[in-house]
Amino acid sequence: MGISRATITSCLALALFLRWGVSLFPYSGEGKPPMFGDFEAQRHWMEITVNLPLHHWYFNSTLNNLDYWGLDYPPLSAYHSYGLGKMFAKLLPSSVKFGTSRGFESPLLKFLMRFSVSASDLLLPALIVFFSVFKKLKGQHAFPSWLYITLALSAPPFILVDYGHFQYNCVSLGLTVWAVICLFTENISLGAVAFTLAVNHKQMSLYHSLAFFAYMTSTLVLKRADLLTTFRVGTMIISTLGLLWLPFGDYWIYVLGRVFPLKRGVFEDKVGTFWYALDRVTPIKGVYDDTEVAQLCAIVTIVSVLPSAINLFLRSGNPKLPQDDLLKTFLLCMFNTSLNCFLFSYHVHEKSIMLPCLAAVLLTPWYPKEMIWFITISSLSLYPLFHQEQSHIALLCVTSFFVLVAQQGKIITMNGIRSLYGILFLASVGGYLFLISGLHFITPPGKLPHLFPALIALYSFLHFIVFSAWFHYNQLTDGRTRAVKATPAQQGRKSTKKSQ
Template identity: 35%
Template sequence: MGVHELRQKARAAPRKQHGIKVEKAKGSTDAVAVKSDHTVGWAWPYNSRYRSTCFLVLGFAFLLRYLVSLHSYSGAGTPPKFGDYEAQRHWMEITIHTPVEDWYRNTTDNDLTYWGLDYPPLTAYQSFVHGSLIKALEPEAVALHSSRGFESPTSKMLMRWTVLSSDVLLFFPAALWFVSEFYSDYREKQRVWALAMVLLHPALMLIDHGHFQYNCISLGLAIAAAAAVVSKRELWACVFFSLSLNHKQMSAYYAPAFFAHLLGRCFQKNSFFQSIIAVVKLGLTVILTFTVCWWPFLESKETVLQVFSRLAPMQRGIYEDYVANFWCGTAMLFKWKQLFPMGTLAKLALGTTVSACLPSMVHQVYAPSRKGFLYCMLNCSLAFYFFSYQVHEKSVLLPTIPVSLLGVEEPQVLQWFIPFATFSMLPLLLRDGLFLPYLALMSLFFEISKFPHYSFERSVETSNTRLLRKLPTRFIALSVSGAAVLHLMYLGLQPPRRYPFLFEALIMAFTFAHFVLLALYTNWKQWLLPKDTPVKQKVT
């Protein structure tokens, strides 16, 4: 018997790792976890011989975030409105000094034209907690009215540490949980690499710890919801995803995937009555979670509508600045904002977004699977990014998360898409003075993302990667060369006076074309996946 046959036989045999016996369901590409002699969840790094490596990854991820935080941020020293850093600081100021009912309302103390709150209640509560901590340590940083544009060294350090702590408390544990659940059938070295690909995400580090935002909270909650889905904890998935939606409304990019997959799971019950009961349980869980989050604002219909009006500012237009999506990427050919009024564009955006999501949703309703759910997350988030209304450049973070979660399954997609997604934000990052960390993190990611191929490339050499490997070498070379040329043009040349934003438009069109290719591939790939066979016993 040859080496190849021995490997095939070893892979076909059921494996037992850390108390979980992993079996392949007949006709399914997804491994199904069956409860064994030990109860383990996402604690595998703590009781394995690779736990020290996992802690090294966590420590290195934290160090990189800290180093990025030493650089500039959005709107640094640029009055009168500064930037996103000032927006987050101002929300802390408002939430700790005004009544809850005034947080989303224009008042003497809360001028909505100056960075008014435009995220859901969980962001407001987070701002209150962080603002209270900063007030205890440096009251001047969040003083009402007088703190606008406050940028002392101590306050900047405190603000940066609120993001770092949010990452450690939410994003890191969520990533650990997901990797331990979804990759339980993989070798420990592969799981460590999968964890690294989620945590060493250059775009997310640059936006949260450079530009300054708290995407790690909403995305961490979304990853926790995905971990709950792949571990068959549907009610917890509803709780975590509802919390993610209540932190940032952009988490709605994932909503079709969660809805379709969980509905498909309900349809797999033994009887129609059981399916109805399952749907009711999920619905009640979502309603209860939303009720808890919105409770302070449910005193009147007017208060609720006021909050909603802040969450959907239609007057901002179909996209902000330069975005690598359909509307902006094709703007050089079609002047959408001139061709159609705002209301018509909103309807077009809704119709195209729903149409682009439908194929992935239909697949998960009729053939739900753990792996298919992640592809559905990716495809639906790309659909929202391409076509939805009011998209900004940072929205590209949403599709990068499922790509990171699928890293071991789709290593070529990971190595290709994450850098191009980060590249699409280059104009924003340059404005923020973040080119040095951009260059460093991109270079590091290119090296780390290639590292494990010598050890397990064969194990993932299936239909998952065969299509991308067969892409013409000339196309790959042209793609990389084009990105390099655009970098040089944008950094070293002056655009024509008649077209001052020509280079930005070229970057958006170029990256959008690459994203379209990804969407075509991942939609096709999702439809090749069979549904999961129901688990024998849920892992607790």
């Protein structure tokens, strides 16, 4: 029994309402010269790409001062800015006029910029709906499709970062979901192209790359031994990269240097990573050479993600493994590797928690309680950023709505408060609320002016490292989950089948 069109329309309308509601709050850098913020960065990239030759986009010159929001995302993101900039040049020419549009913040521009995010976001909600139909969630997991779609489309980090802070992560996230669906509908070639596009829109998508690499190589080499398909997949990946990078000619080295910077340090601001936590104990940032620290981060990250990737590689090559179990293992690997990349990689932003959150959203049918918890604390970990931008009320409202939907769907229930999960969930969220209250109402010591943002980052790190350990355990012990209780109707169907 499929989900009705009316239900899908209602879920999408609700998702749109939440997104535009958040967009009414301040964005990154609003009215704060001289750099303004991420809103200005995205506008400036449109200005640069529509007014300068392509080889100047990533190259520092008198025409393009990279110290003022120089492009630092891969080519597809630059082409995306170019396409939007062309439209803005016709609709509001002064917003992308070269050299005179810095800090431009007219009401019409704000609307057009917000609308451009919503237009770019069309792919992700549509694919979330398709994923729920593709998985037939209601039949297999006692998990209604309407509930899954509502939770997935109201996951706070995606809404808050793109529609509040202001970015276009929805494009790379949507391409990644498309790639997952392609892989598990036996279209590996198209899945490889979709994921290559995702990486070339936001380099953070590399957090998911090991899961895709392990699955595709194992499936093509171990399970199928299909050299022709392997050659076709490789050719399509190389062709996609060529189409995106070859236009830059000899300037590709400057693009690469901007996409993977070393001079910006091991972390930025207060973020719940291992290196930030370690820096509180023994100083790292600004003390050791950036290149050496980057190499150490790379080694630790690779070592930490290998067990999950190797497990997926071995299971993907098993022809007897049911497709549902294989999809679950793949998503577990996506979650584990992306979370460990967040924890251990070089130069991680707090916003990068969206990458594990995407895998968490896709894993929700198998681990509803755990993933609702993870997405909730991921949202709360962003509180200092949104407090700084004066849009923290939006964060609290969207997060509260998300938890209420989970409660309405009986994933989180008042009757379950006495359970271990209920106690841990309440204690976890209560700890965040205590620290958030301290941020607002307690004056920190003079020597520790950023005490509460630092405590929130460290508190988040403790959560993330525990989630990483728990879900590595789940994956490496064959990905067994606690049984989701079946509905009375499903129990009746099972007993009828047995009697027949």
